[in-house]
Amino acid sequence: MKPLHLQTFNPEPFVARRDALIRAMRARSATGASIAIIPTALELARNRDAHYDFRPDSYFYYLTGFAEPEAFLVLSVTPDAARSILFCREKNLEREIWDGYRLGPEAAVEHLCMDEAHPVSELDAQLPKLIANAQSIFAPLAHNSAFDARLSHALNATRALTRSGVNAPSVQNDVYVLLDEMRLRKDAVEQNWLREAGKISAAGHIRAMQTCQVGWRELDLEAEIRHEFMRRGAQEVAYNSIVAAGANACVLHYRAGLSELKDGDLCLIDAGAEYGYYAGDITRTFPVNGRFSQAQRALYDVVLSAQAEAISLTRAGVAFDVPHNAVVRVLTQGLLDLGILDRNTVGSVDEAIAQKAYQSYFMHRTGHWLGLDVHDCGAYSVGQQANPSDASKTLPIFRHLEAGMALTIEPGLYIRPSANVPEKFWNLGIRIEDDALVTDSGCELMTRDVPVDADEIESLMRRG
Numbered sequence: 001m002k003p004l005h006l007q008t009f010n011p012e013p014f015v016a017r018r019d020a021l022i023r024a025m026r027a028r029s030a031t032g033a034s035i036a037i038i039p040t041a042l043e044l045a046r047n048r049d050a051h052y053d054f055r056p057d058s059y060f061y062y063l064t065g066f067a068e069p070e071a072f073l074v075l076s077v078t079p080d081a082a083r084s085i086l087f088c089r090e091k092n093l094e095r096e097i098w099d100g101y102r103l104g105p106e107a108a109v110e111h112l113c114m115d116e117a118h119p120v121s122e123l124d125a126q127l128p129k130l131i132a133n134a135q136s137i138f139a140p141l142a143h144n145s146a147f148d149a150r151l152s153h154a155l156n157a158t159r160a161l162t163r164s165g166v167n168a169p170s171v172q173n174d175v176y177v178l179l180d181e182m183r184l185r186k187d188a189v190e191q192n193w194l195r196e197a198g199k200i201s202a203a204g205h206i207r208a209m210q211t212c213q214v215g216w217r218e219l220d221l222e223a224e225i226r227h228e229f230m231r232r233g234a235q236e237v238a239y240n241s242i243v244a245a246g247a248n249a250c251v252l253h254y255r256a257g258l259s260e261l262k263d264g265d266l267c268l269i270d271a272g273a274e275y276g277y278y279a280g281d282i283t284r285t286f287p288v289n290g291r292f293s294q295a296q297r298a299l300y301d302v303v304l305s306a307q308a309e310a311i312s313l314t315r316a317g318v319a320f321d322v323p324h325n326a327v328v329r330v331l332t333q334g335l336l337d338l339g340i341l342d343r344n345t346v347g348s349v350d351e352a353i354a355q356k357a358y359q360s361y362f363m364h365r366t367g368h369w370l371g372l373d374v375h376d377c378g379a380y381s382v383g384q385q386a387n388p389s390d391a392s393k394t395l396p397i398f399r400h401l402e403a404g405m406a407l408t409i410e411p412g413l414y415i416r417p418s419a420n421v422p423e424k425f426w427n428l429g430i431r432i433e434d435d436a437l438v439t440d441s442g443c444e445l446m447t448r449d450v451p452v453d454a455d456e457i458e459s460l461m462r463r464g
């Protein structure tokens, strides 16, 4: 895949996604007209004149491929016609001298394959007319108060036109609910972005393992990873990198700080590149000095075999929680075998699982959807069912995996000091995370350019 800045923009996949949304809108308002209004993200100030880097809203980008701020997509839909209308910033030479190129409405029509484009300054004046006579509105509901207020204002302006024969919409839907369902299944173009994000992310982890030095700070390693991501064309990290030395690995949302990478300690890195706005999300845990101790290796191999079990169960037709339940079983068995869980206290593996004894050491889920957002959208359950062990509660019915869904597989064990746990395991935090694309027969791991086997990690670090 060419670096991002050398690729020519192809609007086709975005047009196809708009068409799919239009079909979904029609299915919910078959007899009448409807309208969708989807804003991009707001620009955020960091302090006084300094702003956070702008990133388009994922839903908006998914439908337009347009990454400038101050933009709105409107889809005006009837049972037999539909128009895509973009509102964006006007060309403005003075602003472009300061802030850079703007596409402008005129060029937007052809470049983004819109039916119409207008200056964003006209949105408030045009919306009431666009909304008029639509039966249903599809827009974000209560996600952003400024947008909610703008939509209320437009709706009220439409209602004020009713004496001239106009009807205002009577149904309001959360457009994100429709888009969540679409974004869950990645099209071929999205799959390629995810693969590339996975490759770049893996390269960053390889660099971290190869450059790691006893005595460095966590931030030194973070800089190496970021350097590798950027030189390979990532526009940003997909989320703030976790680089956790020693005991810091037991803090799940640790960042990267000034702690020293010490001889004999492990280092846990959870870092991913964002490429084409798609996320990579990899965790590797490796010994700072390049050699796992016996205890570290024993615990590492338990996590690795839990991950292998989850990977072997990840394929179309399997319920989302099946790999997680398998991970729980392998980890619980491993904790019993290593004496971290005491058989005399928790009993058999089944009894230990029933008591959730593993939760002191494994307290997160095995994975999450992955896409434009690192924790991507999409419901995990499709309903609720009776709970056989507690009639007052229900249990989720988990969704079945389908080809084209993307998710992470990331078991871990985090052992805090405790009188009940052999001291050699204290302060070890291990997570292994890869990104999987579900196929009919299994899954494609998109992040395995960086090794995961303990021997292979040691060998890579020796060569570094």
Ligand code: GLY
Binding pocket: 239, 270, 281, 368, 374, 410, 433
């Ligand atoms: N990096 C966030 C996660 O692994 O879910």
Ligand code: MN
Binding pocket: 270, 271, 281, 282, 283, 433
């Ligand atoms: Mn992660």
Ligand code: MN
Binding pocket: 281, 368, 408, 410, 433
């Ligand atoms: Mn993750």
